[in-house]
Amino acid sequence: MTGSRREQLLSIGLPVATAVVLAALWQAAVSLTDIREIMLPAPTAMVAKLNANLPTLLEAALVTGREALAAFALAVVAGFIVAAASSSSQLLRETIYPAIIALQLIPKVALAPLFVVILGIEAEARITFAALLSFFPVLISTASGLSNTDPNAMRLCRSLRASAWQSFWSVRVPFALPHFFYGMRISSTMAVTGVVIAEFISAKQGLGFAILSASAVSKTATVFAAIAVLCALGLGLYGAVAALERLAARWYRG
Amino acid sequence: MSNTPTLSRRRALKVAAGASSGLVAGLASPFVARAATDLTFTLPWLAEGSNLIAFVAKSKGFWSKAGLNVSVARGFGSNAAAEAIANGKFDYGMSVATAGIEITAKGMPLVQLATAGYDATMCIAVMEDSPIRAPKDLEGKTIASVATSGDYPFRPIFLKRAGVDESKIKPILVDAKVRERLLLDKKVDALSGFAISMAPVLYSGGQKPRFMLYSKYDLPLYHNVLMTQPGRLAKDPGQCEAMVQGLTEAMRFTLLEPQAAQEIFFKEVPEMALVAHAKERLWTGLGIWMVQAMYAPARTNGLGYGDPADYDKMIDLVMQNIATDPKDKRPERDAILTNRFAGMLKLSDAEWAKAEAAVKEFKAVLS
Amino acid sequence: MDTLAMGTILDPPEATAAARQFIQVRGARKVYASGDKSVEALSDVSFDVAKGEFVAILGPSGCGKSTLLMMCGGLEAVTAGVITIAGTPMTAPRASVGIMFQDPTLLPWKTVLQNVLFPARIQHLPEMEYRDRAQQLIDMVGLHGFENKRPHELSGGMRQRVAICRALLNDPDFLLMDEPFSALDAITRDEMNEVLLDIWRRYAKTALFVTHSIREAVLLADRVLMMTRRPATVVADIRIPFGRPRDMSVTEAPEFTRLCTQLRGMIERGTGQLDRRPGDGPILQPGRHGGEE
Structure with missing residues (x-):
């Protein structure tokens, strides 16, 4: 071997x-x-419920997964843009950062109901909330990646008279890529949790809905089965990001 | 914490024996000046009009004169509260009757000592100007519910009994924090929940709500009930009796002196005065509580009395709709309900009339 | 190949004044302000470099010679004085000036060929045309077969070879080299010096080469400018008597060793005894410097 x-x-x-x-x-x-099973069901009970409710749970996972994916995409794009903007201008950095840090300090779970009140009971509210919850890691790690570009490479760019745009895309972004992926991995898990938290505030379907309705009638084993599916969903998204990262690393290292 | 000193326990047993043989009034007085017994007590939810009597019992000394030093804590949902009482995290508490039945069926037995409210006021709420005039009008409409709320499992039964096609309802699960807001903002057409909890918020919007009570469709779903562990009842019936006694005294006081009761509440729970429209909210909750505290069993059998026929129906409802796991065990009605200490206090017709007159406005919105 | 012949033909020393003063440094001064304090890194430096001349700037570490080089490349502003190349003041980087840094500064995600072609990409030059030239440069520095390797697969010396190719890609008139081999071991350094000599054998460029190695300076340069410690200034301007084409064999000449010993002695005597200004006249052999001409 x-x-x-x-x-x-x-x-x-x-x-x-x-x-x-x-x-x-x-x-x-x-x-x-x-x-008692109502407090902590045995793994076998959980597996039994998982089997019995698999089609329903998978359908719920599809709904939650779609919204989590949308939230994650939004978080990645927003995190990247804000990181790019803040790393290119001190003025922007000093304007945006305090607000973002303050936002980060607020327990956002407490904010979730606001999203429903403002954005309504449809997917937009859940996606926006989950995106807000999950964009911070992408922002922070990408920003730190962008601002830690090899100074020699930046000097090379200047000596070649590269425009800010050119040095951003051809040097700073590739250098920040490992940081970017690191942030994405953390964000991916938070996007899933974010959607489920938002589903707890308002939902017509999805895994959060399934967990709530099962717990409403004390079907704890079903709750655990739904949580297991939720874990699988989170792992799936995380795994997809990790696979993408490996692909990028292969490109990076040759 | 809940360990009664030997001396007072012996005394309590003696008193309990006396109580069950029919001696009622003033029996608590021998407890005065005994070393106080510290007890913990949980509410089903936040301190509000529907559980105000707990603060009256504490503040007016209805418990302490029996040597019981009760500390009252907020709860986190009726099921959680019932569970916390059953597993001994709290010595006593108030929670919704069906929650207690369900927790018992799940193998964590509870005994219900006194009824503090005869109608949980589970209902469908709409605003006064809503085109939904009767349950049938709900078809095709969006109903927002809170899954953790005790009313949720009974909604389908209500719909069925009211002749509504459930498949035509658009259900949505929401958090308790946003439920009323969604109706006021017209993002949903109707809510399901406890009128007594929803009304204070819905009223504060400047509009009036209407409530379609599940109880009108032969669903006698009791509200808060004083509960404890069966073991405690067996070991220390005197203490249980004193708890019931104090609570029913508080009920009488509150029914007759609602203004004074509200002042006591804000004195005991000053933080609740900080809520917007705190006074109006409390009065709304208390008013609805008073309406359903005057139901027939209290008038016929005395304050705190639980009607065994109603319990039979509630046990059926819980076993058929909530506790459906094969492992769940149907509780014996006489194990879960005892009227040993309840029903001792009665109000006169004049007193009932006085209480009724104070809350006429709330009787009207509960249809 | 024809493309490699595009290098400038070395002008004879008797050429025009413009050619003799291809690079003019006049009273260049650099002061760094940090907080309330200001540090003078360079004080009043003046010299000329003729077209096709290879000039080494020799001095102790941290004496400001790199700063001088970066100012010549338009990457640092002068605090006072003026630097012109081909008659135009140097205020920003130019395409006609190639720069090699101490660090090879290769982009880790690009292959050798892509790294060499990087300037063409940045400057929007036709890549197909430059591809052939890049390949020839790679072959010339002995990296044939490594075109598709990534920097992490190369040794330190190989990486600097790639950096040389990149600096030469668009045939600059003037090459600035900032201690490019100082991080390499002695053997690799000799190899790299040989590569440079080979390049100059093929086509001579005007070059300014910063080093703290006396041997390297004498081996490669036509002239050596000696700098003092901070605030740095040029204290000696020494002409190296070896002609071109040159190869490593000059290091065996007794004169080479003598020259090195003399230069070392100058450095060891320190600034006190070398309190001279460029233009005060020759110390060993007269070089050409602006003040006189």
Whole structure:
């Protein structure tokens, strides 16, 4: 077995093994003590509910996933643009940053109802909220990437009389790419949570809706099944971003 | 915390024995000047008109004269509150009757000692000028509900009994914080929820709401009930009786002196005075509470009395619609309801008339 | 190949005044203001460089020689004085001036060929045309076969070779080199010096080369300007007596060693004994400097 094969197996095997051990402990804890299913359902109960409600849950995941994807795209574009603007002008930076930091300090979950009141009960409110929740990591890491471009490369650009636009796209952006992806990975998970939080405020369908309606009738195992689907959705988006990042790294490193 | 000193426990048992043999009035007085027993008590939700009596009982000394030093905490939903009482996080508390039945069916038994409200006022709310005049008009309309609210599981039953085709309803789940706003902004056509909680906000919009009560469709869904663990009732019935006694005294005081009761509330919970339109909101909530505190069982059997027939129906409703897991166990009605201590206090006809006159305006909006 | 012959033919020293004063530095001064304090990095530097001349600027580390070079490249403003190239004051970078930095400054996501072609891309030059030239430059510096490698796959010396190719891509009249080999080990440095000599054998460019290596300066340059510590000024202007084409064999000549020893002695004596201004006359052999002509 080659080293890299072994590494690959480890990187898949270890998390799976951890999950299996945790699930076994959980199952044992639930069956050996008299923890009620309403408080903590056993993994087996959860899997049973997952099986029974799979089509409904997948449909809900599709709704939530679509909105999360839209929110994520919005967050990435907005985060990138604000980072680009703030890294190119001190004036803009000093105007925008305090407001954004202040916004970051507000527990945004408390703001979620405002979005519904202002933007209504449709998808726009949820997407906007989730985008707001998730754009900060992209902004901060991209901005730090853009402002940490190799000064030598910037001097090279100046010596070649490159325009600000040229040096931005051909040097600063590629240099900031690893930072950009790092921010995107964090944002991707937050976009999913953001949509679900917004669904808790108002929703006609989706995973947040499924979790709420199941918990309203104390179907805790169904709640857990929906959360499991939610985790899978989040992991899927995260994985897609990570795959994109690997692709970019391949381009970057050759 | 809830451990009663041996001496007073023995005394309590004696008193309990006396109480069950029919001696009622003034029995709490021997407890005065005993070492106080600290007890914790949870509300189902925030302090508001519907649970104001807890603060009256505390402030007027209806509990402390029996040596009970009760600290009242806000709750986080009727199910959460019932669960917290069942698992002993709180010694006592008030929560919605059906929540208590459900938690019991899920294997965390509770016993309900006294009824503080006969109608949870679960309803569909619309604004006064809405074209929705009867439940049937809801077809094709958007109804916003709060999933964590106790009314949510009963909405389909109400719709069915009112002859509404549920598939023609456009349901939306929303957070409690935005529900009333959405109706006032006309983003939805109707709300489902507890009139008693929704009314204060809906009234503050300057318009009047209308409420279609589920209870009018043979859904006797009680509101707040004093609950505790069955173990506590078995071990310390005297303490339970004193709790019931204090709470029913507070009910009587509040029904007869609603103005004084409101002043007590703002003195006990000063932060609630900071809410916009605090006085109007409290009066709305309290007014609706008073309307449904005057239902038949209280008049016939005395304050706090729970009608066993109503409990049979509630248990049926919960078991058929909420506690549907095969592991859920139907609670025995007599295990979950006791009228051992309730119904001791009665109001005279003149007193009922006085209370009724004070809240005429609210009787009108509850259709 | 014809394209490589496009280098400027070296003018004879007797050429026009314009050619003899291809680069003019007159009273150049640089003061950095930091807070309330201001630091004088360069004080009153004047010299000329003739067309086709290779001039090395030699001085201790941190003496401001890099600042002087950046001012010549239009990347730093002069606080006082004037620098002209081909008669025009140098206030901003020009396409006719190629610059090599101490760091090769290659873009890690570009291949060797793409890095060499980077100036063409920035300046919107026809890439197809420059592709051939880039390939020839790459072949010339001995990087044939490495065109599609990424910088991280190259050694330090190879990276500087790529940087040389990039600086030469659009055939600049004038090449500025800021200690380009100082980060390399001695053996690689010799290799790189050989590459430079080879380039100058093929087509001579006007060049200003900053170094703190005496050996490198003597080996490569036609003239060496010696600078003092801060505030730096040119204290000596020494003509190197070796002709061109030149190769590494000059380092074996006794004269080479003597020259190096003498220069080292000058540096060691320090500024106190070399309190001279350019134009005060020759110390070893007279060079050509502006003040006299």
